[in-house]
Amino acid sequence: MEKKTLKIGLFGLGTVGSGIVELLMKKGKRIGDNRFVLRKIVENDLSRKKGASISWKLVRSDPDWILNDPEIDTVIEVIGGIHPAQEIIMQSLKMGKNVVTANKALLARAGSEIFQKSVENGCYLGIRASHIASYRLIDSLVSSPSQISTLQGVLNGTCNYLLTEMERKEEFFSVILKRAQAIGYAESDPSDDIDGYDTAHKLIVLLGLVSGTFLPLKSLYVEGIRRITLQDVKFARELGYRIKHLAIARMAGRVVEARVHPVLLPQGRGLARLEGVENGVELRDEMGLDISMQAPGAGKYPAATAILEDLICIAEDRKLLFLSEKEPLTLKKMEDIETKYYLRLNAFDQAGVLSKISGILGSHNISIQAVLQKGERKEGGYVPIILLTHKAREGNVQVALSEIGMLSAVQESPLLIRVEKETF
Amino acid sequence: MEKKTLKIGLFGLGTVGSGIVELLMKKGKRIGDNRFVLRKIVENDLSRKKGASISWKLVRSDPDWILNDPEIDTVIEVIGGIHPAQEIIMQSLKMGKNVVTANKALLARAGSEIFQKSVENGCYLGIRASHIASYRLIDSLVSSPSQISTLQGVLNGTCNYLLTEMERKEEFFSVILKRAQAIGYAESDPSDDIDGYDTAHKLIVLLGLVSGTFLPLKSLYVEGIRRITLQDVKFARELGYRIKHLAIARMAGRVVEARVHPVLLPQGRGLARLEGVENGVELRDEMGLDISMQAPGAGKYPAATAILEDLICIAEDRKLLFLSEKEPLTLKKMEDIETKYYLRLNAFDQAGVLSKISGILGSHNISIQAVLQKGERKEGGYVPIILLTHKAREGNVQVALSEIGMLSAVQESPLLIRVEKETF
Numbered sequence: 078m079e080k081k082t083l084k085i086g087l088f089g090l091g092t093v094g095s096g097i098v099e100l101l102m103k104k105g106k107r108i109g110d111n112r113f114v115l116r117k118i119v120e121n122d123l124s125r126k127k128g129a130s131i132s133w134k135l136v137r138s139d140p141d142w143i144l145n146d147p148e149i150d151t152v153i154e155v156i157g158g159i160h161p162a163q164e165i166i167m168q169s170l171k172m173g174k175n176v177v178t179a180n181k182a183l184l185a186r187a188g189s190e191i192f193q194k195s196v197e198n199g200c201y202l203g204i205r206a207s208h209i210a211s212y213r214l215i216d217s218l219v220s221s222p223s224q225i226s227t228l229q230g231v232l233n234g235t236c237n238y239l240l241t242e243m244e245r246k247e248e249f250f251s252v253i254l255k256r257a258q259a260i261g262y263a264e265s266d267p268s269d270d271i272d273g274y275d276t277a278h279k280l281i282v283l284l285g286l287v288s289g290t291f292l293p294l295k296s297l298y299v300e301g302i303r304r305i306t307l308q309d310v311k312f313a314r315e316l317g318y319r320i321k322h323l324a325i326a327r328m329a330g331r332v333v334e335a336r337v338h339p340v341l342l343p344q345g346r347g348l349a350r351l352e353g354v355e356n357g358v359e360l361r362d363e364m365g366l367d368i369s370m371q372a373p374g375a376g377k378y379p380a381a382t383a384i385l386e387d388l389i390c391i392a393e394d395r396k397l398l399f400l401s402e403k404e405p406l407t408l409k410k411m412e413d414i415e416t417k418y419y420l421r422l423n424a425f426d427q428a429g430v431l432s433k434i435s436g437i438l439g440s441h442n443i444s445i446q447a448v449l450q451k452g453e454r455k456e457g458g459y460v461p462i463i464l465l466t467h468k469a470r471e472g473n474v475q476v477a478l479s480e481i482g483m484l485s486a487v488q489e490s491p492l493l494i495r496v497e498k499e500t501f
Numbered sequence: 502m503e504k505k506t507l508k509i510g511l512f513g514l515g516t517v518g519s520g521i522v523e524l525l526m527k528k529g530k531r532i533g534d535n536r537f538v539l540r541k542i543v544e545n546d547l548s549r550k551k552g553a554s555i556s557w558k559l560v561r562s563d564p565d566w567i568l569n570d571p572e573i574d575t576v577i578e579v580i581g582g583i584h585p586a587q588e589i590i591m592q593s594l595k596m597g598k599n600v601v602t603a604n605k606a607l608l609a610r611a612g613s614e615i616f617q618k619s620v621e622n623g624c625y626l627g628i629r630a631s632h633i634a635s636y637r638l639i640d641s642l643v644s645s646p647s648q649i650s651t652l653q654g655v656l657n658g659t660c661n662y663l664l665t666e667m668e669r670k671e672e673f674f675s676v677i678l679k680r681a682q683a684i685g686y687a688e689s690d691p692s693d694d695i696d697g698y699d700t701a702h703k704l705i706v707l708l709g710l711v712s713g714t715f716l717p718l719k720s721l722y723v724e725g726i727r728r729i730t731l732q733d734v735k736f737a738r739e740l741g742y743r744i745k746h747l748a749i750a751r752m753a754g755r756v757v758e759a760r761v762h763p764v765l766l767p768q769g770r771g772l773a774r775l776e777g778v779e780n781g782v783e784l785r786d787e788m789g790l791d792i793s794m795q796a797p798g799a800g801k802y803p804a805a806t807a808i809l810e811d812l813i814c815i816a817e818d819r820k821l822l823f824l825s826e827k828e829p830l831t832l833k834k835m836e837d838i839e840t841k842y843y844l845r846l847n848a849f850d851q852a853g854v855l856s857k858i859s860g861i862l863g864s865h866n867i868s869i870q871a872v873l874q875k876g877e878r879k880e881g882g883y884v885p886i887i888l889l890t891h892k893a894r895e896g897n898v899q900v901a902l903s904e905i906g907m908l909s910a911v912q913e914s915p916l917l918i919r920v921e922k923e924t925f
Contacts, residue, residue, distance in 0.1 A: 371925065
């Protein structure tokens with residue numbers, strides 16, 4: 078294996094960027110037979126370079142300073158956001174530079190063009206840092222001749238932290254969220270995480286790698302965790318489940334079911350076991366091979382280390398990713414999926430309410446597996462009723478729920494959480 | 502990605518070889534943009550080609566027919582055994598041909614030279630077919646800059662089948678073994694599998710990939726499953742465990758603990774869940790990333806498919822494996838490992854025996870966690886006694902066992918099974 082020297086240009090000197098500088102300064106310069114030389118840094122906010130102990134001469138604000146430097150063969154993009162990250166990456170690839178990025182929002186949006194450009198120009202595209210949970214699986218996912226049939230993942234540490242802390246501390250969502258923000262496990266504007274978009278971005282990229290098709294974000298069913306209450310967490314536990322926020326994809330031929338939402342998972346196994354900010358993913362392929370991966374999540378496994386692994390791959394000349402041209406995916410309609418359901422509704426505690434509800438469900442081919450009615454009467458005589466259904470069609474369930482919501486004895490619209498199984 | 506045509510020479514027309522012929526004839530010729538052309542087959546036993554529906558002109562018995570053909574760029578070796586497989590592989594690499602092999606016994610024995618030769622000559626070395634259980638992990642294992650700290654695997658389908666069938670059918674080892682031989686889950690001479698050598702070969706290769714050092718087989722502690730009785734399987738279950746045959750490696754710096762033997766694993770999780778001929782492996786790296794993989798084992802995931810995946814990697818120019826030069830591994834002595842123990846002994850049912858035994862254990866710093874004494878008195882007044890110890894040093898346990906074995910009230914030498922935890 079010949080020795081190689083990578084000459085690196087870094088875009089962005091935020092948290093991840095500073096981490097990379099540190100790694101490359103400290104232990105990165107030489108790894109194995111290869112050398113990694115950080116030549117230039119571009120950062121708009123020049124106040125940031127104060128934090129990092131680097132020479133002033135290394136930092137400027139003009140992207141062309143890196144892009145037009147023929148000496149630089151590898152670009153790391155950690156500025157985030159769509160613009161100008163997209164232009165920087167496309168231009169870098171056009172100039173024949175390898176690109177390493179942690180930008181999942183951009184990859185989800187423009188993955189097709191970015192991957193195609195990298196292949197056209199024979200450049201390496203490193204995306205490990207955008208997929209901590211599936212980090213070590215990406216290579217084999219892409220190279221596999223056998224198709225992935227199921228993919229399930231807890232891909233967002235913030236969501237998992239909030240859900241497991243609610244369970245552990247028995248505190249309300251809003252209380253836990255505030256604490257998570259205070260200790261850095263949630264952003265001050267947490268919507269990207271807790272409304273499911275971060276998870277959706279990751280799912281789109283994973284599916285893109287596997288299938289060659291990057292689904293548009295708006296085509297996916299995406300639901301966050303804001304409606305999950307402490308009550309649901311407790312009921313779920315009582316019923317032998319844990320609430321997790323999941324990315325789910327199931328493929329049969331070129332038809333795919335892809336969705337992001339909270340689910341009930343059976344306690345004690347696989348993804349249900351993940352605690353705090355841990356991430357995990359489970360896969361099954363059509364040959365019956367099961368594979369799972371768990372990552373500690375935020376903090377312990379910094380994106381900078383994942384980026385370093387990409388740099389090593391470049392030096393070792395492992396062309397990581399190319400998307401094979403396949404027939405485009407067809408997305409299954411959400412109303413056509415079939416699963417079990419957990420339904421929580423507040424109903425006026427009177428005779429006959431439950432029979433009305435089960436009547437409506439029955440008329441839509443939804444049969445009930447279990448009912449949990451807790452005595453704790455709330456103001457106005459309403460009590461929470463939990464229903465677990467057998468497998469039913471989502472479309473039917475939605476219609477039934479709107480009918481149930483219109484019953485005078487039922488307060489507000491019922492909450493629905495889908496019940497899923499472990500992958501294996 | 503440019504289109505490529507691989508010109509393939511196949512050594513061996515046994516079960517796997519015929520499977521490859523079929524795959525390449527049926528769907529293999531063109532996969533994606535690449536073509537796979539089977540040019541020549543070398544097989545000593547010319548009667549074998551009758552089974553495969555291939556042209557007579559494709560098959561000869563002289564290895565040089567392939568080795569000296571400059572047109573052939575890729576060699577598949579599925580003849581097995583050490584000689585002449587080793588010479589064929591080394592010569593192929595020397596001639597600049599890529600090599601794909603399923604030969605774990607050879608890789609365990611001569612892995613260093615074979616990998617080195619492949620790197621020297623810039624040839625791809627495909628070994629997926631030798632590692633069904635860790636199939637999708639191999640790339641990332643080798644490319645990872647962070648060290649594996651723990652590796653545990655059920656790597657032999659025959660052993661797992663025998664152990665789970667004993668449990669399921671409550672039949673004796675010998676009965677199950679005979680049936681396994683009849684249905685092809687065990688060889689007519691099963692020693693390679695049930696004495697642990699197949700598992701040991703796989704462990705040596707996995708460790709070799711991860712560490713760059715191929716440990717000699719004789720340096721490893723290797724124990725098979727012949728001494729496990731139906732009684733042990735039942736006792737284990739009663740205590741909340743399942744008996745599995747495991748490959749275990751733990752690394753701290755360049756010191757490694759590597760061993761192959763039956764273990765008790767807590768029921769219901771991870772590797773303990775594997776049924777029948779299923780294989781599985783669990784890994785943890787020093788960054789805290791956990792990864793696991795399960796494969797259906799014999800039959801359903803034929804080696805031929807794994808070989809096809811290697812061929813695709815060659816066509817896509819993914820240089821898979823190269824071993825980095827690292828300091829050699831130091832193997833921890835077996836007597837220095839520490840774990841918990843399950844001890845089964847037949848003792849004469851008389852007052853004071855148990856206190857003698859626990860006295861001996863105590864004198865060697867071994868404390869008892871649980872005792873299980875079953876009433877079922879055997880001929881001669883002997884009853885089985887099961888002891889679970891707390892963590893103890895292997896060396897101490899071995900000395901204590903030999904002392905216990907010399908007690909007049911104890912029949913034959915006690916059976917020891919180590920008790921391990923899940924990796925994560």
